């Protein structure tokens with residue numbers, strides 16, 4: 001059995017069940033594919049992979065390559081169509097087993113479905129992009145609760161899976177791999193560094209360091225009070241970019257949260273943090289269940305949204321020129337840094353959908369391009385929620401912009417910072 005591990009959203013060595021079960025009497029080929037589709041225009045005048053996430057991803061892949069090299073392995077980096085590349089490798093290297101981590105993105109799932117139909121190999125799919133495995137859910141996926149609260153309640157009694165410790169040894173790579181050269185990234189991100197850009201560095205090491213940093217007593221213990229902040233590093237964990245690319249396993253984060261609670265005591269903040277991880281979890285299972293409906297205009301709720309497209313409104317929104325200061329400040333931050341707080345994401349999404357009545361999918365696609373922490377399920381799931389076509393039991397919520405600004409930016413610090421006032 002010659003194994004190929006396809007690294008996708010699991011750019012790490014910890015919690016790697018698929019690698020731990022490798023057969024040492026056979027070879028192991030590790031590959032990462034830069035998908036050509038990431039650079040193609042979408043239906044929404046955007047492209048799937050914007051410059052901020054590209055830089056972060058390049059860093060994460062480079063670090064993974066170094067880590068594998070340190071334990072005698074090699075990461076083959078290829079650019080192109082993933083199905084073609086995987087098929088060629090299977091043929092060239094006599095691969096009999098493909099391992100990977102499951103991911104709920106519908107695009108990614110279609111690729112795997114097509115490969116499964118085309119290749120006669122054994123598949124091993126680990127489930128560590130989520131906290132729980134599908135078998136642990138106390139309901140069949142087809143009965144996934146229609147909103148978050150019953151989901152959360154039903155999961156209260158389910159015991160999380162402990163993360164696997166990091167692999168420190170792997171089977172050798174096949175000799176034929178020496179003849180294959182790595183491809184380089186097709187475009188250099190053109191985005192200039194902005195003075196207010198947050199210090200995100202791609203890779204497992206920086207992700208693990210950030211968990212230790214944030215789970216420092218002062219930060220995590222105050223999460224409930226600080227989590228609605230607009231700007232800055234410490235008001236929330238900032239773990240999302242590492243979770244989105246799998247530089248961090250959510251199970252590892254949860255196990256450190258439990259350790260923290262055992263050491264320092266649980267409080268409202270640690271409990272709230274767990275609830276946020278469960279929001280992420282809910283959207284992942286929603287994507288598994290609804291697949292392409294995550295991207296459908298009528299959403300998982302199957303209702304008609306406000307549906308129009310005013311290009312001048314959309315352009316004003318993207319560039320932070322709507323005339324609503326709190327929205328413009330946030331949109332400038334997103335355009336220039338690839339980051340937005342959760343509060344800002346809700347405000348600008350509500351503005352686009354309710355005040356401008358623009359088709360929510362344009363907003364979701366802009367976020368997909370811009371966000372350094374883009375995650376298919378969390379992004380499209382949250383957008384649907386705010387557009388009233390998703391899993392919000394209230395149907396739709398409209399934010400009062402003046403009230404939001406007064407409550408969360410009372411001294412105007414955020415607006416002044418970004419609008420130069």
Ligand SMILES: Cc1cc2nc3c(=O)[nH]c(=O)nc-3n(C[C@H](O)[C@H](O)[C@H](O)COP(=O)(O)OP(=O)(O)OC[C@H]3O[C@@H](n4cnc5c(N)ncnc54)[C@H](O)[C@@H]3O)c2cc1C
Pocket residue numbers: 227236237238239240241243244276277279280281283340341342343345346349367371373374375376378379380382383386
């Ligand atoms: C319109 C919209 C689009 C969004 N798009 C994304 C996205 O593409 N990728 C992404 O990771 N998150 C997305 N979110 C959710 C949320 O805004 C971010 O996860 C959060 O701001 C990341 O910052 P943090 O890591 O400091 O979060 P913390 O507040 O420290 O929360 C800890 C973790 O919990 C999870 N989490 C928290 N809130 C949510 C939420 N509402 N939905 C899902 N997971 C959550 C994240 O994994 C996060 O890292 C979106 C929210 C909205 C309203």
